[in-house]
Amino acid sequence: MSVTAAKGFTAAGIAAGIKESGAPDLALVVNTGPGRAAAGVFTANRVKAAPVLWSEQVLKGGRLSAVVLNSGGANACTGAPGFQDTHATAEKAAEALSAATGAEHGAAEIAVASTGLIGLRLPMDKLLPGVETAAAALSEHGGEKAALAIKTTDTVHKTAVVTSPAGWTVGGMAKGAGMLAPGLATMLVVLTTDADVPAEELDAALRAATRTTFDRIDSDGAMSTNDTVLLMASAASGVRPGRAEFAEAVRAVCDDLGQQLLRDAEGASKDIRIEIVNAATEEEAVTVGRTIARNNLFKCAVHGEDPNWGRVLAAIGTTDAAFDPDELDVAINGVQVCRGGSVGEDRDKVDMRFREVRVTADLHAGSASAVIWTNDLTADYVHENSAYSS
Amino acid sequence: MSVTAAKGFTAAGIAAGIKESGAPDLALVVNTGPGRAAAGVFTANRVKAAPVLWSEQVLKGGRLSAVVLNSGGANACTGAPGFQDTHATAEKAAEALSAATGAEHGAAEIAVASTGLIGLRLPMDKLLPGVETAAAALSEHGGEKAALAIKTTDTVHKTAVVTSPAGWTVGGMAKGAGMLAPGLATMLVVLTTDADVPAEELDAALRAATRTTFDRIDSDGAMSTNDTVLLMASAASGVRPGRAEFAEAVRAVCDDLGQQLLRDAEGASKDIRIEIVNAATEEEAVTVGRTIARNNLFKCAVHGEDPNWGRVLAAIGTTDAAFDPDELDVAINGVQVCRGGSVGEDRDKVDMRFREVRVTADLHAGSASAVIWTNDLTADYVHENSAYSS
Numbered sequence: 001m002s003v004t005a006a007k008g009f010t011a012a013g014i015a016a017g018i019k020e021s022g023a024p025d026l027a028l029v030v031n032t033g034p035g036r037a038a039a040g041v042f043t044a045n046r047v048k049a050a051p052v053l054w055s056e057q058v059l060k061g062g063r064l065s066a067v068v069l070n071s072g073g074a075n076a077c078t079g080a081p082g083f084q085d086t087h088a089t090a091e092k093a094a095e096a097l098s099a100a101t102g103a104e105h106g107a108a109e110i111a112v113a114s115t116g117l118i119g120l121r122l123p124m125d126k127l128l129p130g131v132e133t134a135a136a137a138l139s140e141h142g143g144e145k146a147a148l149a150i151k152t153t154d155t156v157h158k159t160a161v162v163t164s165p166a167g168w169t170v171g172g173m174a175k176g177a178g179m180l181a182p183g184l185a186t187m188l189v190v191l192t193t194d195a196d197v198p199a200e201e202l203d204a205a206l207r208a209a210t211r212t213t214f215d216r217i218d219s220d221g222a223m224s225t226n227d228t229v230l231l232m233a234s235a236a237s238g239v240r241p242g243r244a245e246f247a248e249a250v251r252a253v254c255d256d257l258g259q260q261l262l263r264d265a266e267g268a269s270k271d272i273r274i275e276i277v278n279a280a281t282e283e284e285a286v287t288v289g290r291t292i293a294r295n296n297l298f299k300c301a302v303h304g305e306d307p308n309w310g311r312v313l314a315a316i317g318t319t320d321a322a323f324d325p326d327e328l329d330v331a332i333n334g335v336q337v338c339r340g341g342s343v344g345e346d347r348d349k350v351d352m353r354f355r356e357v358r359v360t361a362d363l364h365a366g367s368a369s370a371v372i373w374t375n376d377l378t379a380d381y382v383h384e385n386s387a388y389s390s
Numbered sequence: 391m392s393v394t395a396a397k398g399f400t401a402a403g404i405a406a407g408i409k410e411s412g413a414p415d416l417a418l419v420v421n422t423g424p425g426r427a428a429a430g431v432f433t434a435n436r437v438k439a440a441p442v443l444w445s446e447q448v449l450k451g452g453r454l455s456a457v458v459l460n461s462g463g464a465n466a467c468t469g470a471p472g473f474q475d476t477h478a479t480a481e482k483a484a485e486a487l488s489a490a491t492g493a494e495h496g497a498a499e500i501a502v503a504s505t506g507l508i509g510l511r512l513p514m515d516k517l518l519p520g521v522e523t524a525a526a527a528l529s530e531h532g533g534e535k536a537a538l539a540i541k542t543t544d545t546v547h548k549t550a551v552v553t554s555p556a557g558w559t560v561g562g563m564a565k566g567a568g569m570l571a572p573g574l575a576t577m578l579v580v581l582t583t584d585a586d587v588p589a590e591e592l593d594a595a596l597r598a599a600t601r602t603t604f605d606r607i608d609s610d611g612a613m614s615t616n617d618t619v620l621l622m623a624s625a626a627s628g629v630r631p632g633r634a635e636f637a638e639a640v641r642a643v644c645d646d647l648g649q650q651l652l653r654d655a656e657g658a659s660k661d662i663r664i665e666i667v668n669a670a671t672e673e674e675a676v677t678v679g680r681t682i683a684r685n686n687l688f689k690c691a692v693h694g695e696d697p698n699w700g701r702v703l704a705a706i707g708t709t710d711a712a713f714d715p716d717e718l719d720v721a722i723n724g725v726q727v728c729r730g731g732s733v734g735e736d737r738d739k740v741d742m743r744f745r746e747v748r749v750t751a752d753l754h755a756g757s758a759s760a761v762i763w764t765n766d767l768t769a770d771y772v773h774e775n776s777a778y779s780s
Contacts, residue, residue, distance in 0.1 A: 047707030047715045047731070077703050079716070079732030118700025119733055222687045222701070223708045296686070296767075297612045297775055304776030310508025311612070313467050317437030318613045325437045326469070341437070342469030343509055377686075377776075379769035385687055386694030386767075 002143025002159035003029050005171030006194040008234025011142035013149030016130025018072035018116075018123055024149035025072040026127065028134040029190050030097060031065055035235030036109065038064035039203035041210050043227035049076035049118075050083040052226060054090065055111040062199030064232050065109040068093045068131060069150050069188055071175070073116040073123075076225040085122050086112045092128045096135035113188045113228040115152055115175060147173035150188055153384065155264055160256035162249045168195035168237040170249045174257040187214065187261060189229040191253060196235035197246055205247040206231045213254040216286070219265040219375045221294040229254075262373050263355075267380030270302050272357045273373055280366035284321035288361065289372030291319050299377035302357055307350035309338040312361060322365040329362040392533025392549035393419050395561030396584040398624025401532035403539030406520025408462035408506075408513055414539035415462040416517065418524040419580050420487060421455055425625030426499065428454035429593035431600050433617035439466035439508075440473040442616060444480065445501040452589030454622050455499040458483045458521060459540050459578055461565070463506040463513075466615040475512050476502045482518045486525035503578045503618040505542055505565060537563035540578050543774065545654055550646035552639045558585035558627040560639045564647040577604065577651060579619040581643060586625035587636055595637040596621045603644040606676070609655040609765045611684040619644075652763050653745075657771030660692050662747045662764045670756035674711035678751065679762030681709050689767035692747050697740035699728040702751060712755040719752040 004011050009031055016026040031038075040059040042052050058064065068089055075082050090107040097105040114122070137145075147157040150173065158174040176187030191206075210229055231250065241249075262271050274292050279285035292298060295315040301308035309330045316328060330338035335350045337343075357376075375381075394401050399421055406416040421428075430449035432442050448454065458479055465472050480497040487495040504512070527535075537547040540563065548564040566577030587595075600619055621640065631639075652661050664682050669675035682688055685705040691698035699720045706718060720728035725740045727733075747766075765771075 045704060045707040046709075046713075047703045047718075074700070077700055077728065077732055079730065082732070118698075118704065119728070121733075220686050222685050223704065225700075225704050225707065294684075295612050296610050296771075300772050300775035303772065306776065308508075310464075310467055310615075313437045314435060314508065314613065314615050317435040317615065319436075323436075328437075338467065338509070340469065342467055342472070343511075377772055379772045381686075382690050382693065382767055382769045382772060385690035386696065 001161045001171055002147045002173045003171055003190050003192045004140055004143035005161040006169040006192045006234065008032050008194050008236030009192045010138040010140055011146040012134040012137040012139065013142065013145030014130060014134045014137055016133065017126040018070055025070055026130040026134050027069040027146035027149040028138060029067050029146055030138055031232050031234050033234055035196060035233055036063045036065055037197060037199040037202055037233045038062060039199060039206045039231045040111065041206055041229045043224055045223050045225050047077065047225050049074050049114060049226040050078055050086040051075055051112040051114045052228060053083060054086045055113065055228060058108060058111050061109065063109050064111055064230065065105050066093055066097055067111040067113060067190055067230055069113040070127060071115050071150050071152050073114060073120055074118045074226050075114040075122050076118040078121055082121060085124055088124065089127060089131065092131045096132045100135040100138065111230055115150065115188055115226055118225060143173065150175040153266055158257055158260040160253045162252050164241060164245065164249060166239055166241060168239045168241055169193065170253050172253045172257055174261060176261045187227055189257060191231040191250065193233045194235065194237040195233060195246060196238060196240045197233045201243060202231050202233055205250045208247055209251040209254040213251065213258040216371060217258050217262055217373045218290055218293040219262065262375065265375040266384045267378045268375035269378055270357050270376035271355055271373065272302055272359060272375065273371060275360045275369065275371045277360060277362050277369045278366060279363045279368045280322040282368040282370055285368050285370035286372065288316055288319050288321050288363065289370055291315050293372050293374035296377055303376035303378050305352035307332045307337055307347045307352060312359060313338065316361060321363065323363040327364040331360045333358055391551045391561055392537045392563045393561055393580050393582045394530055394533035395551040396559040396582045396624065398422050398584050398626030399582045400528040400530055401536040402524040402527040402529065403532065403535030404520060404524050404527055406523065407516040408460055415460055416520040416524055417459040417536035417539040418528060419457050419536055420528055421622050421624050423624055425586060425623055426453045426455055427587060427589040427592055427623045428452065429589060429596045429621045430501065431596055431619045433614055435613050435615050437467065437615050439464050439504060439616040440468060440476040441465055441502040441504045442618060443473060444476045445503065445618060448498060448501050451498065453499050454501055454620065455495050456483055456487055457501040457503060457580055457620055459503040460517060461505050461540050461542050463504060463510055464508045464616050465504040465512050466508040468511055472511060475514055478514065479517060479521065482521045486522045490525040490528065501620055505540065505578055505616055508615060533561065533563065540565040543656055548647055548650040550643045552642050554631060554635065554639060556629055556631060558629045558631055559583060560643050562643045562647055564651060566651045577617055579647060581621040581640065583623050584625065584627040585623060585636055586628060586630045587623045591633060592621050592623055595640045598637055599641040599644040603641065603648040606761060607648050607652055607763045608680055608683040609652065652765065655765045656774045657768045658765035659768055660747050660766040661745055662692055662749060662766065664762045664764065665750045665759065667750060667752050667759045668756060669753045669758045670712040672758040672760055675758050675760035676762065678706055678709050678711050678753065679760055681705050683762050683764035686767055693766035693768050695742035697722045697727055697737045697742060702749060703728065706751060711753065713753040717754040721750045723748050
C-alpha cells in the first residue's frame with residue numbers, strides 16, 4: 001500500500017536508466033490535496049548531499065506538493081554543479097506535474113532525495129526525461145512501484161500502513177540497508193497521511209517519532225550524507241485527528257519501517273536489541289547503548305553466538321555515563337551472565353541461535369532507560385562493502 | 391634483545407599451564423638495579439582489570455623491582471576474588487625473587503599484567519607454581535622468551551631497542567593484536583632502560599611517548615580493560631641522559647613497537663595512515679582522524695582497494711571539528727581525489743595494492759595536525775573475533 005494507502009496521493013516508480021542494471025531508479029510521490037502541509041527530518045551529518053540542502057530549504061515553508069527520489073547516485077560531494085542538478089530536477093518535476101495534472105506545481109514546494117554512490121554527478125540526460133516518464137505514470141496505486149524504485153542494496157522493498165478507525169491513514173515507504181546510523185539511518189523515507197494536520201504538528205510528530213525509532217537504529221555506526229524522512233499531509237480524509245493519536249500513528253509507521261531496515265541490513269545475520277536500564281538520564285542510556293552497538297568485537301561475538309559479556313563491559317567502560325564498574329549487571333537472552341561487574345550465571349545457558357539477540361545492561365545509576373538496535377558484524381558485511389563502491 | 395637489552399635486567403618466559411595449548415604463558419622481568427625507578431600508563435577504560443588496579447597503585451610509589459605478566463586470562467571483571475589473585479601473584483613473586491636472587495623483594499614494588507579472556511578467574515594452582523619456575527629461570531638473555539610468553543593471538547613477538555652513543559639503552563617488548571584502540575591499544579608493554587633517570591622524568595617521557603604513538607593506533611576502536619605500559623630504569627649504565635634525548639629514545643621504542651602491533655593486527659590486510667592537516671587544534675585533528683579510523687564502511691573500502699573518498703567525507707561530517715564542508719580536500723596515496731568538498735582527480739589513478747595506505751585530509755581550519763593509524767576491516771577479522779572467545 002505504501003505511500004498511496006492514504007487518500008490524496010499518487011505515485012510512480014520507473015527505470016530512468018540512472019542505474020546501469022536497468023532496475024527501477026526513479027520515484028515520484030505527489031500530493032493531490034486538498035492540503036499540502038509537510039515536514040522533514042534530515043541527516044545530522046555536516047557533509048550534506050545536494051538534495052538534502054535543497055529539501056531542507058523547501059521544507060522551511062512547511063508545504064510540499066511532491067517529492068522526486070532517485071537511487072543510483074547520492075549527488076553528495078558534487079559541489080555547486082550537483083546542487084544545480086537537484087534544482088533542475090525540481091524544476092523539471094514542477095513543469096511535468098503542471099502539464100500532467102493540470103494543477104499548478106512550483107519547484108519551491110518539491111523535495112528531492114537521492115541515494116547511491118557519493119562523489120559522482122547524476123546522469124541528468126537520463127534523470128530529467130525520467131521525471132517526465134514518472135509524471136505520466138502517476139497512479140493512486142503507484143505506491144509499491146515507488147517503493148521498489150528507491151531500493152539500492154535492499155533485498156526487499158519496505159512499506160507500512162496504519163489506519164485509524166476515525167477514517168484517516170498514515171502510510172509510508174523506506175529504503176536503506178547499509179550506513180545505518182543515528183541522526184537517522186541511511187535511508188530515504190516518505191510518509192503520507194490523508195489526515196488534516198497543520199505543518200507544525202506534522203513536524204512535532206515526525207521529530208518525536210524519529211527520535212525513538214530510526215535514531216535508535218545503529219546498524220554499522222556510519223552516518224550518511226543523504227538521510228531524509230518526509231511526512232506529507234493531503235487532508236483528503238477531512239478528519240482532524242487528536243494530536244496524541246496522530247503522533248502515535250506516525251511513530252508506529254516509523255517503528256515498523258525501522259525494524260524492516262534492521263532486518264535487511266547488509267550482511268547481517270542477527271538483530272541485536274540493546275536495552276540500557278536504570279541509567280542516570282535517557283541521554284546516558286542512549287550513549288551507553290550506542291557505544292555497545294558500535295563495538296566491533298561485541299558485534300563479532302554475537303555473530304559467533306558467543307555470549308561474551310566481557311566485551312559489553314569493556315564497551316560500557318569507555319563511556320562517561322554514571323555507573324560503578326562493580327555494580328554492572330548484564331543479561332543476554334534473559335540469562336544474567338554478569339552480576340555486580342563480575343561472573344554471574346553460566347554463559348553456556350545462553351541460547352543465541354535465533355536471529356534476535358537481547359542484551360540488557362543495568363547501570364544501577366538512576367531510573368532512565370533506552371533501547372538501541374544494531375546488527376552483528378559478519379564476513380558478508382565486509383564483502384558487501386569492500387567488493388564495490390556504494 | 392627485548393627487555394634484557396638494557397643492563398640491570400633479567401627476564402624469563404615459561405609455560406605455566408594457564409593456556410590449555412601448553413604454549414608459554416608466564417613472563418617475569420626483574421630489575422637487578424642499582425636503581426628501581428619506574429613509571430606506568432594504563433587503560434583509560436573505567437572497567438579495569440584487577441592487575442591494572444593493582445599496578446596503578448604500585449606505580450604511585452614510582453618504583454618497581456619486577457613485573458609478572460601472564461597471557462591466557464585477563465583477570466578482568468572477576469570482582470574481589472580476582473583482585474586477591476593478583477595480590478597473591480605479587481606476593482608469590484616477591485617470595486620467589488627474594489629466594490632466587492638473595493635481594494629483598496616486596497609485593498608493593500611488583501607490578502602484575504594479564505591478558506586474555508575477560509570474566510574468567512585465573513588458574514592460580516598453575517600460575518603460582520609458574521612464578522616460582524620463572525624466578526628460577528631468570529637470565530640476562532631471557533628477554534626474547536619473556537616476549538614470547540605474553541603473546542595471545544599475536545603471530546609474532548614484538549621487541550625493540552634503541553641504544554645511545556652515550557652508553558645507555560632503552561629496550562622493550564609488546565603484545566597486542568586485537569582490541570587495539572586509544573587510551574592505549576590492548577597491549578602489554580614493558581620497557582627497560584639502564585639509564586639513570588628519576589621516576590618523575592620516566593613518567594613524563596612515557597606519557598609523552600604513548601600520547602603520540604600507542605594512543606594514535608586505533609585498529610578496531612575497541613578499548614581494552616587491561617592495557618598496561620611500564621617503564622623500568624635500572625641506572626646500571628651509570629649515565630644520566632639529557633631529558634630530551636631520553637624522551638626521544640622512549641618515543642622511538644614506543645613508535646617501533648606500535649607499528650609492529652599494527653602490522654600484526656588480527657585479520658588486517660592493510661595499515662592505514664590517516665593524516666589530518668590544517669585543523670584548528672591538535673585535539674580536533676586527532677578526533678577527526680579517529681572518526682575516520684573507526685568508520686567501518688571506510689575500512690571495508692580500503693580492504694577492497696576502493697579509493698572511496700565519499701566515505702572519508704561522510705565520516706568527517708559526523709564530527710564537530712572546525713571545517714567548511716565545501717573546503718575539504720582528501721588525498722589517497724598521493725592522489726587528490728577530493729578537492730573543495732567535491733570531485734578531484736580521477737579515482738582510477740589511485741594505486742592501493744600495497745599494504746600501506748595513506749589518507750590525508752586537509753580541513754583548512756588552522757595549522758594543527760595529527761596522524762592516526764588503523765587497519766582495514768576484513769572477513770578474517772570477523773572470523774578471528776567470532777569463532778572463539780577472547
